[in-house]
Amino acid sequence: MLARGQVINRLEEQWDVIVVGGGITGAGVLREASRRGMRCLLLEQRDFAWGTSSRSGKMVHGGLRYLRQGQAKTTWHSVRERERLLREYAGLVEPLGFLVPLYAGKRWEPLLLKVGLSLYDLMALRRSHRRYNALDLSLLVPSLRRDGLLGGFWYRDARTDDARLVLWAIKEGVALGGAALNYARVEALLRDRRGRVCGVAVRDVVTGRTMEVEAQVVINAAGAWTDRVRSWTGAPPRLRRLRGSHLVFPRWRFPLFQAVGFSHPRDGRLVYAFPWEQVTLVGTTDVDHDQPLDREPRMSQSEGEYLLEGIGKAFPSLELTAEDVMSTFSGVRPVVGTGRRDPSREPRDHVVWAEDGMVTVAGGKLTTFSLLARDALN
Ligand SMILES: Cc1cc2nc3c(=O)[nH]c(=O)nc-3n(C[C@H](O)[C@H](O)[C@H](O)COP(=O)(O)OP(=O)(O)OC[C@H]3O[C@@H](n4cnc5c(N)ncnc54)[C@H](O)[C@@H]3O)c2cc1C
Structure with missing residues (x-):
């Protein structure tokens, strides 16, 4: 990767594409645009993968749950992308076995599964x-x-290190001729004489200096911040921000070698416990996120209680309590809001919108990042 100073010296060049956001979606666009021979610049307000892309469930999966909800297209895309990632990123994306226990009393469950x-x-x-x-x-x-x-x-899906996946995709984009700058916050959009978006005003957060950078097209891949960037074109908000949280347990206290999925006794949602690095993660929740976006998202007490209740019922002999939790982490899903009461029923498809010459790509999943990039660029 180029040093920050070298990238800053290149900002005055004329770019084909500027990407706002250095999560997996932006990284995917940088990689795909550079692969297509476009001159592409990615700008990230904090460090790369600082947003949701380092706080995900770390699974590269087809989304069995979406199939249950009748979102077969989402599952189809995700399964195809999972297979591609297992091939292209072998070592970084690795297969993981999943177990789903079946209990008496749910007559149709075995057949449906x-x-x-x-x-x-x-x-x-x-x-x-x-x-x-x-x-x-x-x-x-x-x-x-x-x-x-x-x-x-038992079935096979995959897992990854989400933040490393972002860095890897950015490195590939840079190796193909693209450029990426962190601690560079986009603060406004530039307009041409026809009023169309033709660049951005970006602040170097390290020095406080603001610069104007021009491009043929700006792609908004700002995740949970997408509506904020869209609001600069006067567009109304369309995303529903849903927080998902995980509990982290030490491996010795909650030993697992495969992922285990189980229905939460309270609402029947699928919750997973799975091994990752040297710990066991349990998640996730799905609740509306009303906290300010520039603050680290945090798990609420009721989310913690919900997850502990779920694992208490599924793994009673371990007698896990809040005392055993090493840590928690939360991320915010940028989901297209359709007004459903139950957040978990909101569709997880991605969307691409063009407004005043700016392209917005949002929604989707870590797993489908290449697909999002291709759709946004097309
Ligand atoms: C709890 C949870 C579990 C999940 N589990 C999975 C999973 O197991 N598998 C899966 O496939 N998907 C999963 N997902 C979904 C997946 O994590 C997200 O879809 C994906 O990470 C979103 O990436 P993104 O790049 O769109 O957003 P982000 O990663 O949030 O990136 C957006 C970036 O834009 C930057 N930005 C915002 N505004 C500006 C600005 N003005 N200037 C410059 N930069 C800006 C932000 O700092 C941020 O880094 C999960 C999501 C959550 C919340």
């Missing part, structure tokens, strides 16, 4: 799922609740 997993495999063009009986499943995960356990399904 079997159909869902068969479809999931079909989309990936490979058979990965299999069924375990109760004994085998409790040997695989001894801490699982045993009463009423019928067995469960």
Whole structure:
């Protein structure tokens, strides 16, 4: 990567594309634009991946839950992208086994899951799922609740280090001729004589100096901040900000070698516990986020209680309490708001909007970042 000073010296050049936001979406656009031979500059207000892209669930997944909700197109895209990432980023994106236990009392659950997993495999063009009986499943995960356990399904998805994935995509973009500058906050849009967006005013947060940078097109990939950037064109807000939080447990206190998904007893939402680095993560929640955006998002007490209640029921023998939690982290999903009461039912598809010559790309997932980039550039 070029040093900041070298990138700042290049700001006066005429760019084809300026990308606002250095999360996975912006990184994907930088990489794809540079690959297409465009002169592309990415600007990030803090450090790369500071936003949601370092606070995700770290899964590169097809989204089995979306299939359950009838969002088959989202699952199809995600499964295809997962397979591509497993090939292109082998080592950084690695396969992870997922287990879903089945309990007595849910008559249709085994059949529905079997159909869902068969479809999931079909989309990936490979058979990965299999069924375990109760004994085998409790040997695989001894801490699982045993009463009423019928067995469960195993299937294959993948996990990654989200922040490293962002850095890697940015490095690829830079190696292909693009440029990326962190601690560079876009504060306004420039207009040409016809009133169309033709660049940005950017503040170097380190020196406080403001500069004007011109481009053929500005792409707004500002994640949860998307509506703020859009508001500079007079566009009304369209995104619903949903916070998702995770609990972090030390591995010795919550040992797991595969991810385990279970329905939360309170509302039936799918919650995961999974191994990551040297810890076990449990998440996630899905609640409206009304905290100021420039403050670190934080888990509320009720989110913490919700997750602890879920793992208490799913892994009772571990007797995990708030005392065992090493840490928590929260991120904000930029989801296109459709006004549904239950945040978890809001569609997770991405959108591309063009307003006054500025292209906005928002929504989607870490997993589908290449697809978002291609759609925004097309
Ligand atoms: C709890 C949680 C769990 C998730 N789990 C998964 C998962 O397991 N798998 C998956 O595929 N997806 C997951 N997602 C979704 C995924 O994390 C997001 O879709 C993705 O990270 C969004 O990336 P982004 O680049 O659009 O936004 P961000 O990563 O937030 O990037 C936007 C960037 O824009 C910058 N910015 C804003 N305004 C300006 C400005 N004026 N000037 C310069 N820069 C600016 C911000 O600082 C920020 O870094 C999860 C999301 C959450 C919240």
